[in-house]
Amino acid sequence: MKSTSKWLGVLLAVLLAMPAYAERIKDLASIQGVRNNQLAGYGLVVGLDGTGDQTTQTPFTVQSIVSMLRNMGVNLPPGTNLQLKNVAAVMVTANLPPFAKSGQALDVTVSSMGNAKSLRGGTLLMSPLKGADGQVYAVAQGNVMVGGVGASAGGSSVQVNHLSAGRIPAGATVERAVPTDVGQGQFVNLELHQADFTTASRLVDAVNRNFGPGTAVAVDGRMIQVAAPMDINQRVSFISRMENLTLNPGEDVARVILNARTGSIVMNKEVKLDTVAVAHGNLSVIISSEPLVSQPAAFSQGQTVTSESAEIEIKEKKGELVMVKAGASLGEVVKALNAVGATPQDLLAILQAMKAAGALKADLEVI
Template sequence: MTFFRSILVIAILALVPSATLASQVRLKDLVEFDGVRGNDLVGYGLVVGLNGTGDGLRNSPFTEEMMINILERLGVNVSGEQFRAKNVAAVLVTAALPAFSRTGGRLDVTVSAIGDAKSLLGGTLIMTPLNAADGQIYAVAQGTVIAGGISADGDAARVVHGVPTAGIVPSGARIEREVDFDFSTLTQMRLALRTPDFSTASKIEQAINAQLGRGVALMMDAGTVEINISATRLQSPAHVLSQIENINVEPERRARVVVDQRSGTIVMDENVRISRVAVAQGNLTLTIEEAPLVVQPNPFGEGETIVVPRTAAAIAKDQGQGLAEVKGGTSLSDVIAGLNALGVSPLDMIDILKSIKAAGALHAEFIVQ
C-alpha cells in the first residue's frame, strides 16, 4: 500500500541575505530569568445552567454531592433530597498565575468536564477556589463558560464539532493572594538557557559584558549564566533585566532530523550533514485473497451446506533500484538533493534515514515522533 508518491522535506533556511542577522534572537527568547516565573493553579468546581447536557447524577455521584454542599452553604436545606437535574456538571478549573501578579488582578481560566457531561456550552462556573502546589488559595474563579465546540443529538445520530466539554472563562479569576517573593533584594541572578549549549552560553556572557561592563556576566555551565547585580551599578534587578533582555545573540543549534511516522513528515536542521554512503532499498508486497466456496448437498439428498475455505497468498518482490550513492553533503541543499535522488516515499525515507544513522553516516540527532 503506497502512502505517498513524493518526498516531503521541510527545511528551515534563512530568508534574508545576511545569515548572521537573520539568526539572531533576543535574550528574553533564549533564557528564563531566575525568579521570573508563573505558578500553576487548579480547582474543582461546578458548572450550572446547561441545557440538559450536564452530568448524569447516577454515573457522577460527586456532582450531586458537590451541588448539595453548595446549596447548604447558601442556606438551602436539601437533606434527604434526591436530584435528577441534567443542567449541572463537575469540572476541573486550571489557570496560570503570572510572575509579579498583584491582588485584584484577573486571570483567564480553563474549564474541563470530568463527568459524563455532553457539553458545557452556555454554562456558568460557580465560585471556585484555585489552589497552588502549596495548598494555598491564590485566586477565585467564576463566570460564563465559552465552550470550544458544539454537539447536536438526534434519536439515532449525534454530531460533534470541536471539544464541547472544555472551555474558557476570559478574565474569570480574581487574584486573592500574591506570591511571597521580593525581587528587588536580589544581588545575584541566574539566566537558565531553554536549550543548554556551551557556545550559546559563552555568547550570552560576552554580549552582556559588552553591554554592561566586564565582570557582570559569568557562564557557570552549558545551561546557566550568572549575573552580578551589584557590578552593574543600576538601581535594581528590574533595571538590569530591562537592559539585557533585548540583547541580540546568535544561538548555536544542534543538528537535528525530526520525523513524524504518522504523516511521513521529515524536518531537517540546516546543520545536518551526511557522509558519503550507498543505499539500496526494495519493497515486498504481500497479497492474501479469500474466496470461500459454498458446497450444498444434492436436491432432496441428505447432508448439510458447508463453507469450504479457499485462500490464495503470494509475495511479490519489487525489482528496486539497486545501490544508489548519496554523496557527502556539505550543506542542507546537498543533503536534500542526495536524498531526493533515491526517489522513494517519505515513509521509506524515514527507514533509510534510520539505517544511515545506524551506519554512522548521518551526523545529526535523530528524533522520531
C-alpha cells in the same frame, strides 16, 4: 508528489541561504525566579442543555452537588436520588504569571472529568484554584466558551472540534500574590533556555562590553550571574537595557526529530551524513474477500450456508540503491531520500538505520 518534493527542495534551499541574525538576550534567556505558577481546582458547570454527566456513572458529580447545596443551606431528604443532566464536574486550570497582584484577571481552562457530552452554554460556579502548596491563589467563575459544535438525531451525530473543554477569558480573579524577587542580593541570574557554552560565553561578552568588565560571569553552560544595581528602580531599568542587547548564539546541535505517531520528521541545518548507501523497497499485502452463499435445492430440507473466499496477494516493489556522499547538507539529504520514494513512515526506519550505522551525524530524538 514530484511537484511537492520540488517545492520542498526550493524552500529548504532558501532557508539554508538565509543569513543568521542576532537575537536578543530576552529571546535566549530568562531571569531566574521570574516564572509562571500553575493553578488547578475542581468545580461544577451548570446550565447545560441535557449534555452533562450521567450521574449513575459519575457519583462524584452527585456528591459535589449535595455538598454544594448543603453549604448553601439546602438539606436534601435522605435517600434522594438525583438524576441530573445539566451539570458536569470539571477541572479548572490556569497560569499565575509573575508579579500578579490581587484583583488581576486570569484566563482559565475548563475540562470535563466525567462523561459529559458537551460544556457548550454552561456556567462555571465559583471554584477555588490552588497552587502546589495547597494555598488558594485565585477564584474562577463565568460562562464557558467552547470552540466546537455538535448535533445528533435519529442515531446519527456530527461533531466539529472538541466539546468537553473550553475557556473563560478573564474568568479568574487573583486573591493572593506570589512574592517574586528580581535577583538575589546584588546579583541577577540569567538562565539560558537551552544550555550551550558558546552562547553563554557570547552573552557574557555582550553584557561586559556594554556595562563594563566583570559585570557578567558564566557559572556554567546555562546560568550567567550578572551584577545589578541594588535600587529596585535602577535594577528594572538595568534589566530592560540588558534584555535588549543582541548577540549571535552558538550553532545549534545537529538534531533530527521523529514523530512516530504522525510520521513527521524535522531536521535542522546542522545535520550531516557520512558516505552511505540506502536501499529502499516496499512490500505491500493485498487481501480481498468475497462472500459465497450456498443455496440448497427446493424441498431438500437443506440449509443455506454462507462462507467467504479470501485471496491474499503480496507485491514487492523494486528497491533502488542510492549513494549519499559524505558531508551532505540538509537539502542533499532530503533530495536523496525523496529520490528513493520514501514516505514519512519509511523515513523513520531509514534514519534510525543510518544512525545505527554511524552515518547520520545528528542526535536522533523520537517523540
